[in-house]
Amino acid sequence: MADHTPSSPRFWRSRAEQAADPAFQEPLQREFEPNSAHQPEDPAAGMSRRRFLGLLGASAALAAGAAGCGRNIDRGDIVPYTRRPEDGLPGRAMWYATSSAEACWVFPLLVKTRESRPILIEGNDSHPDSLGAAPMRAQAELLGLYDPERLQAPAKAGATESWDNALAALASGMGKGKSLLLTGAVVSPSRQALLERLAQSYPGVEIHCWEAAAPHGALAASQQLGAGQLLPRLNLEKARVVLSLEAELFAGEGDLPRQIRAFAAARRPLTHGEATPEGMNRLWAAESRMTLTGGKSDHRLALRSSALPALAFALARRLNELGLAWPGAPLSAPSLAEFAKAEGLDGKLLELLAQDLKQAGPAAVVVAGNQGSAALHGAALVLNRMLGAEGNTFSWRPAALRPLASHAEMSQLGKRLQAGEFATVVLAGVNPVYDGPAGLDWAKALSGAGERFHLGLLPDESAAACTWSLPLNHWLECWGDHMGGLLQQPVVAPLYDTRALDEILLNLLAKGGQSVPADGLSWLKGLWQAEYARQGSPLAFDAFWHASLQQGFSATAFPAAPAPVLSAGALTAWSAPMAASKLELTLHADRRLFDGRGANIGWLQELPDPVTKCTWGNPLSIAPADAKAQSLKDGDRVMLSSGAQSLECTVLVQPGQKVGTCALALGHGRTALSVAEGIGVNAFTLMQGGATLLPNVSLAKATTTAMTHTTQEHQLMEGRDIVRSLPLASFAAGETGAPSHGAHAGGQSEGKGAEHGAAAAAALATGRDHGLKQKEEAPLTLYPDHEYLGHKWGMAIDLSACVGCAGCVIACQAENNIPTVGPERVDEGREMHWIRIDRYYEGDEENPDMVFQPMLCQHCDHAPCENVCPVAATTHNEEGLNQMTYNRCVGTRYCANNCPYKVRRFNYFSYTGELAAVLQLAANPEVSVRPRGVMEKCTFCVQRINEAKNQAKAEARPLVDGEIKPACAVACAAGAITFGDLNADSEVARLSQADRRYKVLEELGVRPAVTYLAELRNPLAAGGAHES
Amino acid sequence: MQAVDRFLRVGLPLTVVSVLITVILVGWNTQPDRYHIGYAPEQPIPYSHKVHAGDNHIPCEYCHTGARQGRHAMVPAVEACFKCHNLTRTDSPHIQRLKAALDAGQAFPWKRIHDLPDHVYFDHRPHVGLGIACQECHGPVETMEVVEQVLNMRMGACLECHRGQRQWSTPVPAPRADMVQVASGHPTGPTSCNACHR
DSSP, X not given: OOOOOTTSOSEESSHHHHTTOHHHHHHHTOSSOTTOSOOTTOTTTTSOHHHHHHHHHHHHHHHHHHHHTOOOOOOOEEOOOSSOOTTOOTTOEEEEEEEEEETTEEEEEEEEEETTEEEEEEEOTTSTTTTTOOOHHHHHHHHHHXXXXXXXXXXXXXXXXXXXXXHXXXXXXXXXXXXXXXXXXXXXXXXXXXXHHHHHHOTTEEEEEOOTTSOHHHXXXXXXXXXXXXXXXXXXXXXXXXXXXXXXXXXXSSSTTHHHHHHHHHHOOEETTEEOTTOOOEEEEEESSOOHHHHHOSEXXXXXXXXXXXXXXXXXXXXXXXXXXXXXXXXXXXXXHHHHHHXXXXXXXXXXXXXXXXXXXXXXXXXXXXXXOHHHHHHHHHHHHHHTOBTTTEEEEESOSSOBOOHHHHHHHHHHHHTTOOSEEEEESOOHHHHSOTTSOHHHHHTTSSEEEEEESSOOHHHHTOSEEEEBOOGGGSOEEETTTXXXXXXXXOSSSOBOHHHHHHHHHHHTTOOOXXXXXXXXXXXXXXXXXXXXXXXXXXXXXXXXXXXXXXXXOOOOOOOOOOOHHHHHHHTSOOOOOSSEEEEEOBTTXXXXXXXXXXHHHHSOOTTTOBOSSOOEEEOHHHHHHTTOOTTEEEEEEETTXXXXXXXXXXXXXXXXXXXXXXXXXXXXXXXXBTSSOOGGGGOGGGOSEEOSOEEEEEEEEOOOOBOTTTTOOTTSSOOOEEEHHHHHTTOOSOOTTSOOTTOOOHHHHHHHHHHHHHHHHHTSOOOOOOOOOOOOOSSOOOOOSSOOEEEEEETTTOOOOOHHHHHHHHHTTOOOOOXXXXXXXXXXXXXXXXXXXXXXTTSOEEEEEEEOOOOOTTOHHHHHOTTOOEEEOTTSOEEEOTTTOOOOOHHXXXXXXXXXXEOSSOTXXXXXXXHHTTSOTTSOOOOTTOEEOOOSSHHHHHHHHHHHHHTTOOOOTTSOOOHHHHHOTTXXXXXXXXXXXXXXXXXXXXXXXXXXXXXXXXXXXXXXXXEEEOOSSTTOSEEO | OHHHHHIIIIIHHHHXXXXXXXXXXXXXXXXXXXXOTTOOOOOSSOOOHIIIIIITOOOHHHHOGGGGTSSOOOOOXXXXXXXXXXXXXXXXXXXXXXXXXXXXXXXXXXXXXOOOOTTOOOOHHHHHHHTOOTHHHHOOGGGOSSOOOOSOOSHHHHHHHHTTOOOOSSOOOOOOTTSOOOTTOOOXXXXXXXXXXX
16 A cells, blocks of 8 residues: 555544644543533523532422322323324334435335334335445434424415415416426436326426536437436446546435445455455545545546546556547547646556557446536546446446436526526426526526525425425335336325325316326326236236335335446537636536535534545635645634635545645525524635636635534544455465554464465465454453353444445434434534444555545453443343433443443434424434433344344244344445354355454453454555555 | 330331331332223223123224234224124214214324333334233133233233243244254243343
8 A cells, every 4th residue: 555654554544643642642541621611502500500409409308298199190191093094013113115306316214113103214125226325314214304494384475374365376477378387306207297187288388407516528429429318327237447536425315325346246255254256346436525435435536627637538548558449530639648647656566557448348338427527527438438338347237217407507597597488387396496507596596586496395495485385295106107117105294284296286186177196196106007908918017016016125126227428529528628717616416415415414524524534514625735835724714715715615635635626515504494593604616617616726825714513533542453455365374454563462473474474365366265264362351251142142243244324323313213413513523423434544645545434332242341340231132232211320431431432422402392392292202302411322223133033933933144234234335244143154254254254452452242354455566556 | 215215116116217217218209000900991981892802792802903913902993893793782982982983083082091200212013923811911802891011011920921930921922043942841032131221
């Protein structure tokens, strides 16, 4: 790997740590922040301790006196069902298959309900795209459903109206003169059919689809070839070599979790020490900003975003020289060597990349970032065509069922609106006032229309600019379908007086004189029945319908599109060189909020960004060298100017950011919605003409500073042997990633290493387990060993598979009723996540690698927390779980102080108890809601363990391996987390014996139950992983 | 000295007695009502378990269908009564009240007798699945005109059984192979906190 000075740690989490800054070390010596005594919202804050105790005593006496008067026992009522629904069993969870969509992408999902209220969203485990994993935003939509700010009844100018009046006004508004209907990407066939028929009844209506952060570059590239709007659908499981051109493959946007699953599957070099025949894939990343893809890559090239298309064309020229056919008229691209020289890159590494791509041929794929320009996507297309990747490592799919408006088209619409061309405008699930193309005041433009209808869930920025507000159902409350044969069924009756968008459109059609059903289900079923009849299946439709509903989908194939034909004109346009500028800005979709949807969901706001580890906001990432040159540091405020537009941002010095570039996430800076309001800055205001790459931006340091709300320096484990990462070649040669200096007590001796290495190499060659499990001497301990007669729960986490996407964090939060605490508390280190993804940098800060390590309670056999608890609130059970008994906990926090893994969390406030009543509906009834003053931590999802055990006992059968999956393991699309019984013949028992295994801080002798498998990378030449 | 003498003779005993009385009063009055053996609230209709489960030998699980499937044994839905009572005793005013509720789709609340605190996650499944008679915890319900609580429902009562120390009043089910064996030969259950609290 890259060079580093011997004095600096090999793995580091923040720049201050790498520099061994004493100011950084000091706060780490304190477990708890010193200023944590008083908090504004603490009800006891304005009160002295003495007065508080006095009041306590008085109220106790009062209570005792009142209770002494009589003993009226009333335990309340049991209210049984009057008519019990089929399978309606109180206390038992029901799962429903449904699906959701986000911009152009669709996700098969399962929703867990208890007593008819949704409490958890997971991926549909029977769908090959998901196998149980759901993208984080789909999981977090549970809070979207229960958002207390949801619009609850139709209203006109703030006054509640009846639906009859609202729908009559909508129909008459759309019936007279010209009207404009703006909606999001249409990926639902049943909605597309509705919109087509809407145009028949309302000839004056213009329908446009607006997605601010859709992959506009990719759409434009395929449109320039006359192929309509197409997107590549990746089959990463077939790709041996992947080249990412600033693509976020694992977070943010796109076909998650399909991409993560497929990538991880192709990256598994070994299972249980056995070599898979095809070996391990190789990931190359070329990018200016640090992405998760770049962090996970085997080779990362840091270069300006504006040079990326040129890199691709230089590669294409080299591939042509290597014998691959050029797909169009020959172009005069610079040679690879010239390009490397001009960009200051290592020519040899670029040559290796070209060779690697050439060798993989059709088993390679080039992926351009979703926010990349048309030229970048075009260049990727050229490379893929040369390699023959189409149809193998990716296929083409239509982006949506209706064309999406480009930024230029949308700007044009805005101007026509402002000019008063439309009498009525209907915003159905879009928010142009927030994310409309820059350079136009959309609130003013909307006011050009006489009647303005807002159809949406939340009182967002655009709702304020509209006269009518027609609240829509959440997607968990209505029927629908999505491309790829997915069905969307409601899992809960509408919470409020809201309607489904499809039902509003049906009502419009009925008012327009068409004979259509009034409800969404009949409409959907009618369409599906007609389609089913067309296919001429001999089976009855009802059987097919019920089977599809139960499964959540009727087919797994996604609609395909023919490959576009390259044209000379497009090639010339794409290969036009882009001028370099002193400082360029890349705008990208936020890894948590995408384009700002989900901004009102606290879980997503408080999730540390997988790369920057910042919560609550979008700081501007700048390169370490640029920061030094302009004497900027984390938290400095700067005025970022691009042309006439400027934004005041908070600086984050981001290792890996290319010199002369900076990056800012979209989706923040809302001016409406209470959770999101005022968090971060709105980068859409800089997006002139839809450009995500802005040349010639400038920074001017402001006098103020702000917090970046980062968690990267919390819970630090002081540079011990915590993460292990090594190249595949070194592993094959016998290394395990253990530090060689002998500090690691459980490590192997030098002599044994060589012997082991020969065996491992032989194993790789023959594909057989070499059976050389070195005998580990457990560190000495003062305590008697536990004896596990029955189960012994354990976990194995494969760092090689983990891509750091943080889907597990949201899953854990939803499953275990974990509260959010807000940015101020995060700054004090009081975030409550039971599982966190520790992100370690490796190498120099100009272009580091990243290693991700999910860190959760290790359920130590000799847990240091248990010894110090004065009230035995945390104890060990007979199955190896370190259990937390909330009722006993008195909040001394000794346990958190003594935990070497820093995974215990303390309730400084009553977070959940103060939530709005409707938000409390999202709580999982199987897990206690913890009150103030109580310590908590990961339980290995003991509620799931108990549920499975109880079910097995009721059925008088033993537990099956894989039956129990904690929320994090289910949510892990990469399959990095395996849970099970270490005492049984189980997957986790086998993984715990794999050659790459290690325990974090094993030398402490605490005997953790979590085994980590060292990360393997697959660089072409060992030691040459990184060049910049 | 007189003051000290008076304190020792009068003040000290008074203090001790008043503290004792306070402790006893507060303890007695604040003990959760779940400890009350013999609690038998009046139900909305005088439903007799003696008639149904005793005289007519209807098995418990005929109505309490949840006992083997889930956490709650479940008070049966109103409509379950009319598996029989659409024919039998249709003249009873109580049955007619039930029928009215069923026809109107109205809720029919019963008084709760057995209650566990919210932080206890009890599940009927493993207990019924093992073959423990319902009467072991709920008493001879088939002899009760009005159901009353017979077990104190405290953690000690749970642990007595889970530790294999209980004097069984019903036939003792055979311990299963996966259970930890204790001297009494009685079945045991998990005694860790996480078994019931989480």
